[in-house]
Amino acid sequence: MDSRPGDPIDGVPDYVTRRSTGFYRALNPATKLAVAALEVVAVFIVPGWPGPGAVFVALAVTALASRTTRALILIGLAASPLVISIMVVNLFLVPGAADPIFRLGPLAPTVTGLGVGLLTSARLLVFSSAVALAYVTTPVDDLLADMSRRGLGRRGVFVVGAAVQMVPRTLERAGEIMDAQRARGMDTEGHIWRRARGLVPLAGPMVFGALTEVEERTMALEARAFTAPGRQTLLRVPADTGLDRLLRWLAALALVAIVALRVSGRIG
Secondary structure (H helix, E strand, O other): OOOOOOOOOOOOOHHHHHHHHOOOOOOOHHHHHHHHHHHHHHHHHOOOOHHHHHHHHHHHHHHHHHOOHHHHHHHHHHOHHHHHHHHHHHHHHOOOOOOEOOOEOOEOOEHHHHHHHHHHHHHHHHHHHHHHHHHHOOOHHHHHHHHHHOOOOHHHHHHHHHHHHHHHHHHHHHHHHHHHHHHOOOOOOOOHHHHHHOOHHHHHHHHHHHHHHHHHHHHHHHHOOOOOOOOOOOOOOOOOOHHHHHHHHHHHHHHHHHHHHHHHOOOO
16 A cells, blocks of 8 residues: 555654654654644744744754755745735835835835834745645645544535645646637647636636535545545554654644743833
């Protein structure tokens, strides 16, 4: 039987398995979610640059160790339009800023706005990277199996699975439709107007394909007794070691400590 990251291998010590698959990849999904929650809270609660700076260093080390640097870079590039809009708005529209860098007619970008824009953009990128790192290193089947083992109901597991798989499945379906349209002679290359015209024959099959997939998935779930009473018997669950439990407790304690320090005024 094929093994996947996080599977215990008979006769092989756990630390050898973690070393061969990557330490972070081999962690239990719940552990990755706990670490991601701690990173997100630290980014937004710790004031100034120490929060996003410390989390960025942790993410960079983890990404290099788990070989996910390219995926995080692509996510950062995808968020670049939002980052640009944040920078533009903060440069010109921060209330009360009286330290203009230069004047361009009625517009005057400020030093305060630049600082706020950079900090907000850094928090956005680090936040999205923390969530994305847990996502790209965790097989969806492992995540859903672990949630089911911890008591989440079938409907909750289905909703989480559908949400997680929605974007990759939509992109995959769009690629399939584009290939089919090209095979039928539709020109989707060239200047922007020609590509824009290609969106029209793409939208219809996308919508109808999504509706058909929902119906097929519903019938498949009913055929597998999705609404039957009683607990499900899981044939395979991700490994949950003592180290995983220790990391989850440490992440939970650190999260509570950060929130308590912020509420008490010790930080911020």
